[in-house]
Amino acid sequence: MSITHKLATWLSEVDPLAEGRALELARNAVIDIVGCMIAGGKDVATCRTLDAVRDLGSGPASIVGHTEMLTAPHAALVNGTAAHALDFDDNYHGNMGHATAVLVPALLALGEERGLGGRAVLDAYIAGLEALLVIGKGVGLSHYEKGWHTTSTIGTIGAAAAAARLMQLDLPGVQRAMSLGFSHASGSKLQFGNMAKPFHAGMSAKNGLMSARYANAGLTAVEEPLDKPWGFRDLYIGFDKSPGYEDNIENIGMPLAIERYGLKVKIHPDCASTHCAVDGLLCLISEHGLEEHDIDTVEVVVNKISYDNLMFPNPVSEMEARFSMEYAIALAITRGQLRIADFRSEVIADENVRSWFPRIKMLQSSPEAPLPAAENGREPAKVIIHTKDGRGLEIFKQRARGVLQNPLTDDEMWAKFDDCIENAGMEVQASEIRAYLEAFETVDHVGELMNLLRKSP
Amino acid sequence: MSITHKLATWLSEVDPLAEGRALELARNAVIDIVGCMIAGGKDVATCRTLDAVRDLGSGPASIVGHTEMLTAPHAALVNGTAAHALDFDDNYHGNMGHATAVLVPALLALGEERGLGGRAVLDAYIAGLEALLVIGKGVGLSHYEKGWHTTSTIGTIGAAAAAARLMQLDLPGVQRAMSLGFSHASGSKLQFGNMAKPFHAGMSAKNGLMSARYANAGLTAVEEPLDKPWGFRDLYIGFDKSPGYEDNIENIGMPLAIERYGLKVKIHPDCASTHCAVDGLLCLISEHGLEEHDIDTVEVVVNKISYDNLMFPNPVSEMEARFSMEYAIALAITRGQLRIADFRSEVIADENVRSWFPRIKMLQSSPEAPLPAAENGREPAKVIIHTKDGRGLEIFKQRARGVLQNPLTDDEMWAKFDDCIENAGMEVQASEIRAYLEAFETVDHVGELMNLLRKSP
CATH class of the missing domain: 3.30.1330.120 (2-methylcitrate dehydratase PrpD)
Structure with missing residues (x-):
């Protein structure tokens, strides 16, 4: 069984993942990234990205910190850019870059579009982190060192996997989604220091989501995009310079990556x-x-x-x-x-x-x-x-506050959230937003939360 | 002056290009690709791509062979996929792949969206071929041999350049467009044999067009994306394995690439x-x-x-x-x-x-x-x-019919066009479409042509 087949099998067949410790960690990650999206909503990179798509059709998905509702892919794009705009969002061991800023904006937009609940979003997010780990550790640190912006290269395929899980695609559908994510994988660290850097997070969120849409429509793509010659590992780093996927695919989900590595949440809004x-x-x-x-x-x-x-x-x-x-x-x-x-x-x-x-x-x-x-x-x-x-x-x-081994206290987590709220001048909605986030897994329709994250006109 | 700066200077400042021999060759390329879009409009790859974006908002741009009008980026996506669906579209020396199937669907969609005329589209197309030559020959054949699908990798940056020219962006705007095109550059030959292959042409058309939109909105990006460490040449092939951009940038436009190399038009609908x-x-x-x-x-x-x-x-x-x-x-x-x-x-x-x-x-x-x-x-x-x-x-x-040195006769060109029309069952509109194409440079608003290319509801 090929690597992608194994990964897609797990993604399409594993039991619901948003339970217990994984649920708790995933909910905290959502709280953190919602804060970052709020704080980055008015950043100039976010506003210019929004300017570029505002006239391309309204839709069912909210733009955080703005009055607009756009199509889900464009909401993923703008909110993903916002999430990474201040570089205040988490890092992740699995893809050696930012993870939640790509996955969650895509999943929230998709969830809002399709009337899905918080628990399903958390489940797909946990699954997406697992895919990022397998793919990221397969190409290894050399991929990052070569110059690729792992947030977007690996992130796009991971977002496609997560979106496919949330759309409940079957095994071949998940496989196609990842293959089409591979077709979209791009982004260089040469853009660091430019607005294109946070934009890459939004671009990956959008392209991952679109890949799942194309897959759902039946667009065919190569079944093994990760591990073949001319595939992701070969083209984006080389077989001889990368560790390969085996280690992480064999024990996928045991334990879950979110429990094993957690997210590296930032308590300070800088590098x-x-x-x-x-x-x-x-x-x-x-x-x-x-x-x-x-x-x-x-x-x-x-x-x-x-x-x-x-x-x-x-x-x-x-x-x-x-x-x-x-x-x-x-x-x-x-x-x-x-x-x-x-x-x-x-x-x-x-x-x-x-x-x-x-x-x-x-x-x-x-x-x-x-x-x-x-x-x-x-x-x-x-x-x-x-x-x-x-x-x-x-x-x-040894370790900064915010990593799994040195986690933020609840007070620290909410203090960061309040700082984000204050930066956006959204204090009026703050307590209601917080109530939704504290019980995110019980939210029937994530659109209710997303509604609150918009600016009132 | 850096490579990208030189290229962007030329793209933003050169006098109108759609004149004389270049105009004639470009018009023939448009005739050929419109035929291919018509023939490929009902191909399953095209239909599934359309299925994936149909609900993402209607807009001002026509989908060839269908009744829909979508946003310009989605029209570029679907029509680009159609153009390459039968692999009947031209190849090009400059990017060592398909060129017109990426450039023209993007430019027609943009032209239809903004009420632009045929001559402006031809001008931007000729400029786009020039960009493809500089970029493509800079990374060289090794880039193709390594496994990259040059139609989409190089094509995306070229489409961004062409769209920026059609949008009349200033020099820094063209530079940003190409830099953001670089951020989107992706696609592997591993997808050959799958629907993802023609889809790559549409994806590049869309991403090139979007890159020009982001640039127009002021999203900043690195000024020299092509020739720096971690830039296109370094990341997508390596400095030591590629010839570099110098040869083609120094004499850019003298003569124009379309006059020097032409397009490799196909007379037979196979490999x-x-x-x-x-x-x-x-x-x-x-x-x-x-x-x-x-x-x-x-x-x-x-x-x-x-x-x-x-x-x-x-x-x-x-x-x-x-x-x-x-x-x-x-x-x-x-x-x-x-x-x-x-x-x-x-x-x-x-x-x-x-x-x-x-x-x-x-x-x-x-x-x-x-x-x-x-x-x-x-x-x-x-x-x-x-x-x-x-x-x-x-x-x-030595050379197939259809290349610059062995061009199709007008009769052959129109016989191919008629075959495409027949394949789509669009004989009713054929003579009117042909009249527009024969005088494409005089068309005030390319939307008039695009209207005819839709199926009546």
Whole structure:
């Protein structure tokens, strides 16, 4: 039995997945991504994407933070772009990129279009994560390192699989959906720093959803798109440079990927490479009861992968500030946390914040003795605070808050959600939205939630 | 100045291109592809693609051979699939694949949506061919050989460029359109033999058109998507395995690619690898006044590239018959030509046609001494007819009828068109459609033509 056949068999035949621990984790992921969609709804990348499709027909699916209702594929496109616009959405071990920003906007749009309930969306989401794991680990990290934007390449096929599950396609239908997802797989990391980056999440959500639609209409496509010569693994990385799908297909769903790896939820609205350092700094401040005026200088040690991502010691724009260790640490010292509003231009220009930049030093660990890496802990940090009274306080953080092994508390999760709501000025609907999300699996028709996420005209 | 910047400069600033010889060639290409869209409109791949988008909103753009009017991107999708459904549409040197089936459906849909005229569509088409040449020759034949379906990978970026030209985007707008086209570039030859293959032409037409829309809405994207690390050339083949863009960018438009290379129009509705052999056979028959009963056996010698494509000595389906030298030669002997209807199952089952298969032998030229290749003549053939009276009649054909160096006569062009019309049962509108096409550059609003291409409800 071929890889795709096995995967499609599981996707089309496995019992309902939204139960117990998996349900809980999936619901939290939906809460997180709905917050991100709300926060990113008015981002310029989202608005321009919406501008490009607004005249292409209204439909049954809500655009978050706007008054429009468009067709489901266009809602997936715009809401997916919104979900990733602030880069505040989760990362996932399986596809070595962002996952929920692709899967959930597609599934919510499809669910709203077809009158489906919350539990079915959660089920398809959990299934989609499983597909992302098999496909992503099959091509491996080299696929990412080669330059592919895994959020959209792997994401498109995963979204096709998830949408096919939600549409209850049969085995050959799921297979066709993934094959047509493969036909749409695209996106390069060269777009990082441009609006095209968050757009890629929306593009994949839309193309995954469309692939399931084409499959449902009976469009035929090659049965084994993943593992043949000229297939996904061969074309997008090469057989000799990738681990292959076997490991993850054999034990698919045992345990479920969402239970085994979880999502890497972000508590800070900036590049994940800063997160262990910020968490460590806040720990030291809290443990030692430090005030801003107690601190003289801060040193942060990170591995090369994090160091290379954080290119802006003197950020002058929102984009640069999100990729600046100095900015993240300065915010943590002066404000005690990183909120969405802290990345607006007036804060970036704040003299007090900027005065900290020369007193913060980011160092790269030596290549011979890097900081240890761990599952869901590939970007650890060591933080040393030098106090004005001469102490050197040190801490090591392996994993950022928000990963499975170091999860957010409910309070932290909802605090992030409230920050997203506030950024969008949607406080009026907040408690009603929250009530729907808290019991998402009991929602009969996800359209009821989506209705609330629109701006009233 | 970067490659993309140079290309976008030319695309946004060059004087109108639809003049003289280029105009004439472009108009012929439009005539040919409109015929192909008509013939392929009811193909099952086209119908299923239409089924998948029919409920996603009506719009201002006509679906050829159907009653529907959909949004322009969906018309590009369905009509592009129709154009390539029978594999009867032209090939092009520039992108080493099908070109007009991607460009023209996108441009006609856009033109119909925006009330544009025939000359503007021809201008954008000629510009799109130029972009395809620069991009295609930059990645080179290795890109095709690696497994990429060049019709859709290169085609998507070319369609984005052509649509941007038709939308009269400024230089940065054209640049963004091509960059977003790059973000959508996908499609593998692994889909050959499936409906996904013609679908790829429609997908590229749609995605190219959408890329120009996103660009027009101001979505930002990397300025140099073609030639940077992680860009098109690097990701889709590798710098060390490709010739680079320099040769064709330096002299872009001098002469125009359409004048320099033309299109490779098909006169026979099957795999191009059979065409030189069929043409050669028909020449011999005509020169020597042969009848079917004069012929004993036929030998055909072709190079490996053609030999490998023609896998079905005993075809039993339409798809197999299109990739069978034996079938093509048997039709030419028994019917004197290859028409669309000759690939229906009743003809494939015809005892007289099939009785010829054992008497037709396809041979591969020796690897040491292949038949010579030439520009627009990469698949030559040698044909030897052994007559019952003991003669051995031989002919060599370098280039198939339909290429620039061996063009169709007007009669042949319109005979093909009539065959397409007949296949669709659209004889009623035929003369009016033809009148529009013959003076396509004078059509004020291409929507008038597109209206005629729909089926009356």
